[in-house]
Amino acid sequence: MPSLDDLKKRIKSVKSTQKITKAMKMVAAAKLKKAQENAEKGRPYSQKMQNIILNLTKSINDPENAPKLLVGTGKDKINLCVVLTADRGLCGGFNSNICKLAKTKFEKILSEGKELKIITVGTKGLDQIKREYGKYVIKKFSFKNKKQITFSEAETVGNEIINLFKQNQFDKCILFYNNFKNVITQIPQAQQIIPAENNSSKEKEESLTSYEFEPEEDEILEDLLPKNISTQVFKAFLENAASEQGSRMTAMDNATRNAGELVDKLTINYNRSRQASITKELIEIISGAESL
Amino acid sequence: MSENFTVEIISPDKSILKAEANEVTIPSYEGQMGILKDHIPLITFLRPGLIIIKENSGEKKFFIEEGTVEFSNNNLLILTSTVKSLDSLDKNSIDIIIKTSEEKISKDEISDKEKYLLSYKIDTLKTINQ
Numbered sequence: 001m002p003s004l005d006d007l008k009k010r011i012k013s014v015k016s017t018q019k020i021t022k023a024m025k026m027v028a029a030a031k032l033k034k035a036q037e038n039a040e041k042g043r044p045y046s047q048k049m050q051n052i053i054l055n056l057t058k059s060i061n062d063p064e065n066a067p068k069l070l071v072g073t074g075k076d077k078i079n080l081c082v083v084l085t086a087d088r089g090l091c092g093g094f095n096s097n098i099c100k101l102a103k104t105k106f107e108k109i110l111s112e113g114k115e116l117k118i119i120t121v122g123t124k125g126l127d128q129i130k131r132e133y134g135k136y137v138i139k140k141f142s143f144k145n146k147k148q149i150t151f152s153e154a155e156t157v158g159n160e161i162i163n164l165f166k167q168n169q170f171d172k173c174i175l176f177y178n179n180f181k182n183v184i185t186q187i188p189q190a191q192q193i194i195p196a197e198n199n200s201s202k203e204k205e206e207s208l209t210s211y212e213f214e215p216e217e218d219e220i221l222e223d224l225l226p227k228n229i230s231t232q233v234f235k236a237f238l239e240n241a242a243s244e245q246g247s248r249m250t251a252m253d254n255a256t257r258n259a260g261e262l263v264d265k266l267t268i269n270y271n272r273s274r275q276a277s278i279t280k281e282l283i284e285i286i287s288g289a290e291s292l
Numbered sequence: 293m294s295e296n297f298t299v300e301i302i303s304p305d306k307s308i309l310k311a312e313a314n315e316v317t318i319p320s321y322e323g324q325m326g327i328l329k330d331h332i333p334l335i336t337f338l339r340p341g342l343i344i345i346k347e348n349s350g351e352k353k354f355f356i357e358e359g360t361v362e363f364s365n366n367n368l369l370i371l372t373s374t375v376k377s378l379d380s381l382d383k384n385s386i387d388i389i390i391k392t393s394e395e396k397i398s399k400d401e402i403s404d405k406e407k408y409l410l411s412y413k414i415d416t417l418k419t420i421n422q
Contacts, residue, residue, distance in 0.1 A: 046304075055364075151373055212334045216338070
């Protein structure tokens with residue numbers, strides 16, 4: 001049985017932890033609003049970009065000569081996985097969810113006898129992946145000291161991917177990130193960006209429009225595809241940022257609530273043992289008086 | 293019947309403009325291009341220049357460095373990461389951009405394509421500044 005003093009200290013420490021989690025929750029809530037706005041504002045651009053590419057793809061009659069970024073190298077030997085995570089912890093299952101999804105994919109790739117290469121963005125994901133798949137990591141990015149992630153950061157990552165592709169370092173590129181659905185639901189996602197995935201249902205919808213191109217399709221594609229890669233990375237960044245804050249907010253909310261429960265329980269314990277000691281003292285006094 | 297069509301300018305981080313216009317002039321890669329309602333579907337690139345959007349109530353001008361344009365079903369979509377409203381640019385900041393661009397163009401290592409783009413950038417900015 002812990003002494004009264006011990007209980008008192010425990011209660012105090014839990015209370016101060018609660019204060020911290022509460023503050024973190026509020027900070028996350030404030031940041032979430034902004035991040036969510038950004039993610040929602042950023043969606044049209046990446047969607048429209050994807051649409052244009054799809055429209056362009058349809059008009060290509062000669063897939064043999066089409067840009068490699070679009071149709072791929074025709075092989076499926078080396079897989080590049082880009083795992084986007086946060087730089088900070090204490091955000092619930094956010095980082096682990098991405099890593100879990102990524103790891104299942106890694107296993108699958110390796111079991112199929114393919115080669116695996118990994119790029120990590122964000123330190124938390126690296127920590128988790130490094131343990132088992134450390135030797136596959138070829139490049140790591142971290143934007144820890146950047147306050148806000150802008151398009152130029154996404155371009156850095158995008159350009160790196162494109163450079164690697166141009167050097168024939170991989171055949172297929174998959175992006176792992178959390179898709180922000182709402183504050184409590186974030187869905188970890190694996191999106192293939194090279195070769196561009198064909199969404200067949202969309203294709204049928206708009207297959208009637210034929211476009212006039214200026215300059216030629218090939219030229220447009222050549223310029224647009226790298227841009228699209230960066231755009232998709234940027235979208236993933238934005239979704240991730242919103243998801244991180246949302247996830248942290250719910251995690252901290254839970255922690256605050258848990259701490260509250262713990263304080264209640266400890267307080268009851270404390271009161272009980274206080275009363276027990278008073279009763280004990282009384283009994284001692286009374287029985288002492290009786291024996292006189 | 294209205295002669296208007298919708299025009300949207302979207303940058304990676306936000307939607308900049310959504311409006312009804314009756315004529316839009318864009319600096320397409322191979323020359324200035326005016327777009328009216330019921331233009332045929334089109335996809336093209338932009339070089340540095342001015343986008344002029346004529347609305348019923350007036351005119352809006354944007355300076356742009358690069359971008360992609362799609363026109364279909366009377367919907368003009370401009371995707372760009374470098375768009376600035378003319379009202380937000382003042383003389384001094386334009387002068388600085390012109391200067392750095394001129395320095396770049398005088399160097400030898402840049403390609404013809406870049407030179408072509410930069411010369412348009414400088415020309416446009418100079419006309420704005422007059």
